[in-house]
Amino acid sequence: MIRVVLFEDNKNLRESLSMYLASSDSIWLAGSFSDARNALWAMKTHHPDVVLMDIQMPHITGIEAMIDIKKVYPNIKVLIQTVYEDEDHIFKAICAGANGYVVKNPNPEVYIQAIEEVHAGGSHLSPNIAAKVLAMFQSQYVRIQPTFIELTQREKEVLGCMVKGMSYKMIADACDIKFSTVHSHIKNIYEKLHVNSAPEAVVKALEMRLI
Amino acid sequence: MIRVVLFEDNKNLRESLSMYLASSDSIWLAGSFSDARNALWAMKTHHPDVVLMDIQMPHITGIEAMIDIKKVYPNIKVLIQTVYEDEDHIFKAICAGANGYVVKNPNPEVYIQAIEEVHAGGSHLSPNIAAKVLAMFQSQYVRIQPTFIELTQREKEVLGCMVKGMSYKMIADACDIKFSTVHSHIKNIYEKLHVNSAPEAVVKALEMRLI
């Protein structure tokens, strides 16, 4: 049986969810709490396999509690359950190491399924959350190149150096060309990118994934 | 009913899956094909809501077919179903706009669930896939967090301006402070970020998502 600990500040929800989880024969509800300040103590006492964690709670947020838990017990799986569906919360939860993200749902079956999946080493994301994660993922990698700009090999090289924060002198050294040549290349780069300063060029280069 | 078209080169699998989908009362299987070269024609003829697409197929991969489909029919949802669980395939599929990724599974119920979720505008990821996506996501953002750097509100504002490529003078104007103040802030920013030039600061800011 999967040992589960629940954190949820809303009394009604906590009690109904507890009752439901306790009635499942694959889950052993080891404890349920309204406050995550005692999270580490709860872990130590109940050593759960999976923690079902609300985000919005008084005193300390579920994400903060999860960070604490993961620091001490990296093997405990944490399943976030919340009403928040905005990118910011999703992002923070994922970065903090959440093993799943379930949107609060009147249908309690999904909790069981999510807990089982997470316990088995997978992750569970509610469909809307999954869609947002995929969208975030895509926007990171799918380049948008409305204006296709061609930089020569040398120009890319120089731009690459600029991104690394190198000065003209350092670039000249690194590329084994004269200072004045670097100057020329950068003039051309600025012309092509329609910018007129190094920071702008760097931002544009990163945005367009030119380098 | 959800109109579905299936692409799967394995005859046995295609037929058993077809039969299963056809027996569902929420799904209308509009067609099933062993070859994705006719994908666009299939879309035009059967105008499905959801396409269930294998990756590994002769002549043209499911991902390539999906790219073609998405180009012409961006509203058609594509659900990838495959045996591949490696990061490379997952990554490519997501970047190409997949709405879901189901690992081939002897239990056909998950297909129905995935199709319904995708059709409703969400995404469906098999637990192992979701775990890998979350891991990829984390590794992108969490890596450069060991040094937690705190910038003040003003400093973030100034840094934000620098990222936009503004000069000291422009920043002074935009933030309604004196040139010398901008200078001071930037000196502090450089100190905090351990850099000594604008391009470096900009790169670091973007990397650390400080702004």
Next chain:
DNA sequence: CAAAAAATCCCCAATATTGGGGAGAAAAAA
């Protein structure tokens, strides 16, 4: 409330960058 931190401003001087020209060799394209 007192201390610390943040935000605001100033001076000066060294260095770096940018923009304007121009020009010759090497490589790639027509």
Next chain:
DNA sequence: TTTTTTCTCCCCAATATTGGGGATTTTTTG
């Protein structure tokens, strides 16, 4: 092969940035 692009280099002068000192006033915090 001729033409064009790329890569290379130089000069000069204007402007911008950086680093080193400060100092004052708000806010925040202990």
